[in-house]
Amino acid sequence: MGDRRVVLTGKWRIAWVLAAILLVASVFFPLPRAHADACTDVDVVVARGTGEPGWLGDAVGDPLYGMLQNRLPVSTNAYSVNYPADYSFDLGAGSADLVGHLAAQAAACPAQQFILVGYSQGAAVVHAALGTGAVSWYPGRVQLPGDLGDRVAAVLLFGDPMRAIGWNVPGPFMSRTGDWCTGGDPICGAGVDANAHVAYGSSFVGAVNFAANHVG
Numbered sequence: 724m725g726d727r728r729v730v731l732t733g734k735w736r737i738a739w740v741l742a743a744i745l746l747v748a749s750v751f752f753p754l755p756r757a758h759a760d761a762c763t764d765v766d767v768v769v770a771r772g773t774g775e776p777g778w779l780g781d782a783v784g785d786p787l788y789g790m791l792q793n794r795l796p797v798s799t800n801a802y803s804v805n806y807p808a809d810y811s812f813d814l815g816a817g818s819a820d821l822v823g824h825l826a827a828q829a830a831a832c833p834a835q836q837f838i839l840v841g842y843s844q845g846a847a848v849v850h851a852a853l854g855t856g857a858v859s860w861y862p863g864r865v866q867l868p869g870d871l872g873d874r875v876a877a878v879l880l881f882g883d884p885m886r887a888i889g890w891n892v893p894g895p896f897m898s899r900t901g902d903w904c905t906g907g908d909p910i911c912g913a914g915v916d917a918n919a920h921v922a923y924g925s926s927f928v929g930a931v932n933f934a935a936n937h938v939g
Contacts, residue, residue: 762832764797765876765938768824770804770817770845772882779803782921783842783881787930791838794931795938802828808844815863817848822865829871836876838934843910843920846883850892853878857890875899877937879930881923886911901933 767788771780779785779801788801802824806817821839828835841849851858854866867875878892878900885891887910892900903926907916 761800762835763800764834765795765799765836765838766825766828766832767791767799767801767838767840768804768821769801769840770806770821770842770848771808772843772845773808773810775808775842775845779840780842780845783923784840786924787840787879787927790927790931791934794935796935797938804845804848806848812844812847813863814844814848814851814858814861815865817845818851818861819863819865821848821852822867822871825867825871825874829874836874836938838876838938839878841878841880841883842923843882843884846880847885849878849880850883850885850890853896854893855885855890857885857888872896876939877901877934879903879934881926881930882908882920883911887913899937901930903930 769779769784769788771777771784772782775782777785779788784803792799804817804824805820807813825837828837839849841847847858851861851864852867853872858864872895875896876899878896880900880902882904883902886902886904891897891902903923904911905919905922905926906912907914907919909915909917910920
């Protein structure tokens with residue numbers, strides 16, 4: 724009998740990709756904390772990766788935010804999306820907290836803009852909040868309403884699992900989104916190097932410049 728190949732489609736392929744994130748993340752990370760601030764010109768909202776330690780995340784959020792503070796010619800604060808970021812893959816909780824935070828900030832700070840950052844599982848959380856079709860079926864998912872979406876200046880995604888299965892953010896956010904995938908990363912691309920999934924430092928300058936060009 725010849726070799727047989729099983730082709731995964733739809734939700735099963737997405738589930739396989741998310742399972743792969745768990746496998747890679749379990750090699751590097753064991754868990755987190757949340758934070759919010761008052762009115763500034765820009766609020767940087769970060770959804771960290773699976774099990775990633777640190778306030779905004781040691782691998783991406785913390786170092787990236789430090790660079791954004793230095794590069795952006797405006798006042799900033801940051802918020803760590805409060806969701807499990809664990810093996811439950813609760814994108815519903817992540818999107819609910821992200822949207823709830825933006826709604827509260829928008830009400831308190833009428834002129835504030837937002838930069839959304841997602842790394843690995845956190846990128847999937849951002850996709851869920853923006854309304855990307857691949858994760859629109861997730862239980863408990865909350866989608867960003869249009870008036871809040873208009874205040875999102877930039878979306879920065881790293882190690883994005885939706886990219887691996889051919890999905891982008893919805894059309895209205897395309898021009899405001901930067902999506903970085905390190906060569907060899909098996910989560911966002913077709914690579915086989917697990918170490919590449921935690922090697923995004925070289926992408927930060929481009930990401931920070933991208934954000935700066937979209938903050939008005």
